[in-house]
Amino acid sequence: MDILTFLDEILINEDLASVKSNVHLLLKKININNRQKKQISYRLNGENLSIKKKFLAGELNQILETQTLERTKYYLNRLIKGLVETKTGKINDLNLNRWKEYDDLITDSLWIIDKRDKSGAHKAEYWGNFIPQIPNQFLRRYTKKGEWVLDPFAGSGTTLIECKRLGRNGIGIELNPDVAKFAKDNLKKEISSAGSITKIITGNSCTVDLKAELKKEGIDSVQFVIMHPPYWDIIRFSKMKNDLSNAESVKDFLKMFGNIIDNTFPFLDKGRYLAIVIGDKYSSGEWIPLGFYVMQEVLKRKFKLKSTIVKNFETTKGKMNQKELWRYRALVGGFYIFKHEYIFLFQK
Numbered sequence: 001m002d003i004l005t006f007l008d009e010i011l012i013n014e015d016l017a018s019v020k021s022n023v024h025l026l027l028k029k030i031n032i033n034n035r036q037k038k039q040i041s042y043r044l045n046g047e048n049l050s051i052k053k054k055f056l057a058g059e060l061n062q063i064l065e066t067q068t069l070e071r072t073k074y075y076l077n078r079l080i081k082g083l084v085e086t087k088t089g090k091i092n093d094l095n096l097n098r099w100k101e102y103d104d105l106i107t108d109s110l111w112i113i114d115k116r117d118k119s120g121a122h123k124a125e126y127w128g129n130f131i132p133q134i135p136n137q138f139l140r141r142y143t144k145k146g147e148w149v150l151d152p153f154a155g156s157g158t159t160l161i162e163c164k165r166l167g168r169n170g171i172g173i174e175l176n177p178d179v180a181k182f183a184k185d186n187l188k189k190e191i192s193s194a195g196s197i198t199k200i201i202t203g204n205s206c207t208v209d210l211k212a213e214l215k216k217e218g219i220d221s222v223q224f225v226i227m228h229p230p231y232w233d234i235i236r237f238s239k240m241k242n243d244l245s246n247a248e249s250v251k252d253f254l255k256m257f258g259n260i261i262d263n264t265f266p267f268l269d270k271g272r273y274l275a276i277v278i279g280d281k282y283s284s285g286e287w288i289p290l291g292f293y294v295m296q297e298v299l300k301r302k303f304k305l306k307s308t309i310v311k312n313f314e315t316t317k318g319k320m321n322q323k324e325l326w327r328y329r330a331l332v333g334g335f336y337i338f339k340h341e342y343i344f345l346f347q348k
Contacts (some may be wrong), residue, residue, distance in 0.1 A: 003042045004083060011076050016069045016077060019076075027060045044084055051083065055101040075168070078137060090256060091223075091272065093144050101242075106137055111311040111343070121161050121190035124323075130228045130277050134343065135162040136313075143168050143271045145194070146213075148224040152205035152260055158182035159226055160198040167194035171213065171222070173205045176238045204242050206259040210267050221269050228277040232290055250288065259299050265301055268348050279341035281312065283334065291342040303346035313341045 004025075010022045030053065034040055039050040059079045066072040078344035082098040094102060116122070118129040135151075137160060143149060145167035151159040154172025157181065163170030164187070174180040180202040187198055201213055212219055230237060230245035232253045237245045268274065275296065278291045299305060330337050 003040065003082065004044065005327070006079050007076060007083075010071060016072060019069065019072055020064055023063050023076075024061055027057060027064075030056065030060075030188070042083065049083075051098070052101050054103075055098065056099065060255070068277070088144075091142050091144070092140065094138070094140070098334040103342070105141060108121075109307060109309050111309055115313060120165075121186045122158065123156070124184070130158060132158050132162055134228075134275075134277060135159040135226055136166070138224065138273075138345075139163065139166050139168055140274050142275075143224045148217075148219055148221075150210075150225045151227070151263060152225070152264055153228050153230075154183050155179060155228065156198055157186045157198075157200065160187055160200070162189045163198055164190050164192040164194060164196045167196055169197040169217070171199050171201065171217070173201045173203055173208055175202075175204055175240060176245055177202050179237070187296055198315070204258060204265055206242065210263065217247075221267050223269055223272050225264055225268050225274045226277075227259075227260075229294075231279045234279075234281050234290075243264060250290070250293065253290075254293055254297050257294060258300075261298060261301050265348070270348055272348055274298070274346045274348065276344045277311075277341065278339065282335060282338070287335065292342070293345050294347070295342075298346055303348055305344065306347050307343075307345040309343035309345065310340050311343055315341055 006022075006026055010019055010026070013019045013022065013240045014036050030040060034053055038053055040053050041048060041050050042058055042158070043049070059075065059082075063075045063079075066075060080112075082095070085097055088094060089096065092324070094105075105253075111212040113131060113133050117133055122132045139149065139162055143166075147168055149159065149163055149168050151172040152171065154160065154174040157172060160172050160183070162168075172183065174183055180200050181287055183200050187200070197217065199217070201208060211220070211261045214222070230243070232247060232250065233245055234246060237243055240246065241290045244253055244256050247256055276294060278294050280290045295305065295308075
């Protein structure tokens with residue numbers, strides 16, 4: 001069944017009842033012939049393309065609910081346009097003619113994510129790694145295939161694994177040599193046909209010569225930067241003095257973090273985006289608003305804040321099986337247990 005031909009034939013009909021009858025028939029055929037499929041294939045100018053079955057069914061059901069021939073044809077034309085024309089923005093590959101198809105992309109400022117993605121090379125073995133859905137969301141919205149992503153806190157390689165899956169190129173910087181090796185091994189496990197370049201640099205993001213590193217790849221800038229720094233000393237990731245998790249004070253932490261912003265800022269294209277995942281901490285009976293301190297540090301450096309996202313923060317390894325204990329401590333100490341972290345989105 002050729003979907004486009006079928007839709008064109010429906011469109012030339014001037015009888016509303018006949019149009020709806022044929023739309024209903026098309027919907028029935030799609031459901032019968034593609035029971036186990038999530039994508040419906042079609043051909044355009046000799047090329048094989050696809051559309052989400054759920055999206056197509058939703059558009060056809062909307063057409064069936066119309067009351068006039070004019071409105072019915074408007075929706076039919078809109079559907080056909082989505083199948084034959086691609087309308088993308090400057091910073092992503094999303095087809096805005098089919099924007100409803102991206103129902104898994106979050107556009108609200110509250111992110112409730114039930115479970116981390118553990119598929120492929122994604123594992124939760126490394127302390128402090130963030131859930132893969134975060135870079136997945138951002139790379140799809142703020143980059144195009146073939147563009148370059150920089151992660152100055154590479155950790156176990158979560159961002160770069162997503163780069164491999166989505167056809168983006170990625171450079172990660174990791175201070176700890178053991179963790180850098182772990183990330184490289186992780187990346188080897190992720191099989192991708194997208195042809196992406198991914199690279200882990202062992203070094204200090206404050207001082208690494210990014211100009212030279214980018215030159216090795218034949219580029220002079222990146223199109224997106226994502227950072228998931230330590231939440232100061234909540235988890236100490238190494239014994240290295242230049243590790244942010246070993247900063248002696250909040251002031252020292254922010255100075256070190258600011259140096260990383262300064263080192264990466266020149267290499268992010270103007271108008272492109274920086275995302276920072278960060279949480280607060282509790283110390284000596286006082287809530288330390290580390291996230292907002294970090295936000296202010298970035299705003300000092302010619303970035304504008306585009307969004308503040310609050311994401312649910314579930315049990316960490318350190319608090320696993322201690323829910324009752326922490327509830328008791330909260331009642332005794334007069335505080336609330338952390339159940340969220342921030343994601344700040346900035347534009348250069």
